[in-house]
Amino acid sequence: MSMSMDSAPLQEPAPPGASGSAVYFDGSSSRRHLVTPVFKDRLELDETGEATVVWSYDDIRRADGPPGVLRLRCVTALALARLEIRDASVASELVSRCARLDEHAPGRHGVGAIIGWSLAAAASIVAVVLFGVPLAADRLTPLVPQALERRFGDAADAQVKAFFGDKICNEAAGQQAFSKLVDRLRDAAGLDNSVGAAVLATPIPNAFALPGGRIYVFSGLLAKVDNPDEIAGVLAHELGHLKHRDSVREVIHNGGSSFLIGLLFGDITGSGAVIFASRSLVTASYSREAEQDADSFAIDVMHRLGRSPKGLGELLFRVTGKEGDKSLSILANHPLTEDRLKRMNEEDRPPSGPPLLTDPEWIALKAICG
Amino acid sequence: MGSVPLVPPPLPPVAASFSGDRSEFRRLVTRGALLELVTVGFYRFWLATDIRRHLWTHTAVEGDAFEYTGRGKELLVGFLFALAILVPIYLAYFLVGIEAERLKAFASFPLFAFLYVFGQFAIYRARRYRLTRTVWCGVRFWMEGSGWAYAARAALWAVLMLLTLGLILPWREAALERYKMRHSHYGDLQGRFEATGWEFFKRGWWIWLLGIASVTLPAVVIGLATAYAPARLPLAKLATTGNPVLVIAMLVAGPILYAVFKALEWRWWLSGIRFGDVRFEATLSRGALIGLYWKVIGWLVLISVAFGGYLYLCMQLVVRATEMPMDRFLASGGLQGNILFLVLVGIGYLPFALLFNVVMRVYLMRDVWVRLVGSTQVHGLGTLADVSVRGDLASAVGEGLADGLDVVGF
Numbered sequence: 001m002s003m004s005m006d007s008a009p010l011q012e013p014a015p016p017g018a019s020g021s022a023v024y025f026d027g028s029s030s031r032r033h034l035v036t037p038v039f040k041d042r043l044e045l046d047e048t049g050e051a052t053v054v055w056s057y058d059d060i061r062r063a064d065g066p067p068g069v070l071r072l073r074c075v076t077a078l079a080l081a082r083l084e085i086r087d088a089s090v091a092s093e094l095v096s097r098c099a100r101l102d103e104h105a106p107g108r109h110g111v112g113a114i115i116g117w118s119l120a121a122a123a124s125i126v127a128v129v130l131f132g133v134p135l136a137a138d139r140l141t142p143l144v145p146q147a148l149e150r151r152f153g154d155a156a157d158a159q160v161k162a163f164f165g166d167k168i169c170n171e172a173a174g175q176q177a178f179s180k181l182v183d184r185l186r187d188a189a190g191l192d193n194s195v196g197a198a199v200l201a202t203p204i205p206n207a208f209a210l211p212g213g214r215i216y217v218f219s220g221l222l223a224k225v226d227n228p229d230e231i232a233g234v235l236a237h238e239l240g241h242l243k244h245r246d247s248v249r250e251v252i253h254n255g256g257s258s259f260l261i262g263l264l265f266g267d268i269t270g271s272g273a274v275i276f277a278s279r280s281l282v283t284a285s286y287s288r289e290a291e292q293d294a295d296s297f298a299i300d301v302m303h304r305l306g307r308s309p310k311g312l313g314e315l316l317f318r319v320t321g322k323e324g325d326k327s328l329s330i331l332a333n334h335p336l337t338e339d340r341l342k343r344m345n346e347e348d349r350p351p352s353g354p355p356l357l358t359d360p361e362w363i364a365l366k367a368i369c370g
Numbered sequence: 371m372g373s374v375p376l377v378p379p380p381l382p383p384v385a386a387s388f389s390g391d392r393s394e395f396r397r398l399v400t401r402g403a404l405l406e407l408v409t410v411g412f413y414r415f416w417l418a419t420d421i422r423r424h425l426w427t428h429t430a431v432e433g434d435a436f437e438y439t440g441r442g443k444e445l446l447v448g449f450l451f452a453l454a455i456l457v458p459i460y461l462a463y464f465l466v467g468i469e470a471e472r473l474k475a476f477a478s479f480p481l482f483a484f485l486y487v488f489g490q491f492a493i494y495r496a497r498r499y500r501l502t503r504t505v506w507c508g509v510r511f512w513m514e515g516s517g518w519a520y521a522a523r524a525a526l527w528a529v530l531m532l533l534t535l536g537l538i539l540p541w542r543e544a545a546l547e548r549y550k551m552r553h554s555h556y557g558d559l560q561g562r563f564e565a566t567g568w569e570f571f572k573r574g575w576w577i578w579l580l581g582i583a584s585v586t587l588p589a590v591v592i593g594l595a596t597a598y599a600p601a602r603l604p605l606a607k608l609a610t611t612g613n614p615v616l617v618i619a620m621l622v623a624g625p626i627l628y629a630v631f632k633a634l635e636w637r638w639w640l641s642g643i644r645f646g647d648v649r650f651e652a653t654l655s656r657g658a659l660i661g662l663y664w665k666v667i668g669w670l671v672l673i674s675v676a677f678g679g680y681l682y683l684c685m686q687l688v689v690r691a692t693e694m695p696m697d698r699f700l701a702s703g704g705l706q707g708n709i710l711f712l713v714l715v716g717i718g719y720l721p722f723a724l725l726f727n728v729v730m731r732v733y734l735m736r737d738v739w740v741r742l743v744g745s746t747q748v749h750g751l752g753t754l755a756d757v758s759v760r761g762d763l764a765s766a767v768g769e770g771l772a773d774g775l776d777v778v779g780f
Contacts, residue, residue: 025508
């Protein structure tokens, strides 16, 4: 006994467990091979007493297995070759011999690396949205052909009419006065006659310019207008948007940033709200800038015609009321009405040009919707 | 002693089993949700992989557990490829949409049909990826066939679905599953699908009828009353949508019917699958999933209430910041377009959405899976004793497309 005890370290340890203590799949078929693992300088798998398979310990890797089963693969064997060991003592013996068992093991993907790269990707997307997209929108806008812009406009026009009804106000005398007003402003603004304007019968007090040069004034706004200079100021403001091609820029800007932000949040279910919120944050400052530019343009045009821009500010104030106590001014998505009123008042000059419309023309314009 | 039978008697069916620990899965998806939050969603590829690895390795037939060999990085690469494909498509879609709108407002709507077909293609290819990453007894499943041919079939069946108000669903599912299974293989064993639409219809037609009736009956009754007997309109409303008891009954019945429908569908689907002589049999009872759906609804209510409380707090905070009485603030429409409020809502929304995702994954993914596996018997396993490895791995682009298009399919 003592002799064999002394010589034990020199011998290979007797294979633990009964024969057939492991299941081996050779990677070419689903046939189960009952094998006995024998620990020599390499791992031998004995089937019917002879070593049919030999795996180097350094080549053995862990594969996904159920609890209580050590499932292994071998980097030099067929991709699907598997060894499954249920006997805990055999398993721990084998684990202690395989130094590179958990190299590239599934589930050991470096979480730190994933977080780092994700944050880097997020930071770069945010940077592109904040700086790259506005820059690209500015640079790309002049490159968009007028023809394409007009097509955007036609599409938007169909939607506007679907939403607000397609009743255009065109009482003959009123229409004549309106055309005269639009023509004078257009000439002063230096725009060609692809630009057109119309009054749409809807009670909402609003006006806007569609891409391609169509301006709509809603009859609800016209009803609140007190003199020709006020409506002229509104038209001049919208002409400013057309001159700067703001709607094209907005399409590129909104499309680009919402696409990128959508990409960022990807699959977190129902992230629409987040995307919406972050997009309005991004577009807030942008619209603010565009609105201010359009205001500057309107002031300029009105001065050129020898009229005061003050009326525009007063009309806006009449429509929206005081805004300063409604929301934090820095986050508001357009310049505050009182700031705009103040600015228009500062630009007030005594009229040096003739009135834009005669009194009868003005009365006809107010009655354009009959 | 009688004569020895020449043909061995068929082996008794073997039960499939699931050995996973529920709390372990819960930890897995909770941790995954937090990591999704930290990585602004990019962790989803690794989370999906970990969920599948958990479900696959704990599912065993005759003691042999499945293995999922897909990796998160493959899904990420598939997603990036899918982006490269989707970006030009979305751009073209946008331009074509503009053209269509020019002719007629909202004419671009039918273009959704194109994205639907594309989504079906993605569903097919995503299943192919998952199947080729599934290994059992050292042999992998694999799939061939054309994603486009499948998408065309799915689209035609979708048209029939619209025309028949969904009555044709069982035949649609049977036909599409036949195509998928005909092209699925386990090693050199070809799969097929033998359940018929008629069998599914026989079990579930009443659910369809109740669903249709709950929508059309009130409309018909109220419509008739309005047209012919306006004096009886209150009575007609009381008998249909105006009756709170009836409305509550319908709200309660909805999820129950859906749970029964899903149980029937799963059972029918499993019973139709064949690989050679191997067939499956599920004893999933009709009511097996009802409790799960109600638990999810309970969680949804809880989460909604908590989110409502959070919204109220945000509102108070914003109102205080603007120093204006609450009623005047609300009357002036101060919340709409208030960016501070939107930011607070957005920040608060994410944890609630992620919590709901955890609930969905635990109840509707893991628990449904466990119940289905637990009720499954496998017949004719003898055929699987010696199946040869065949087939190649498929790329994960389909998964990426399904992710990018937000389609879910099986």
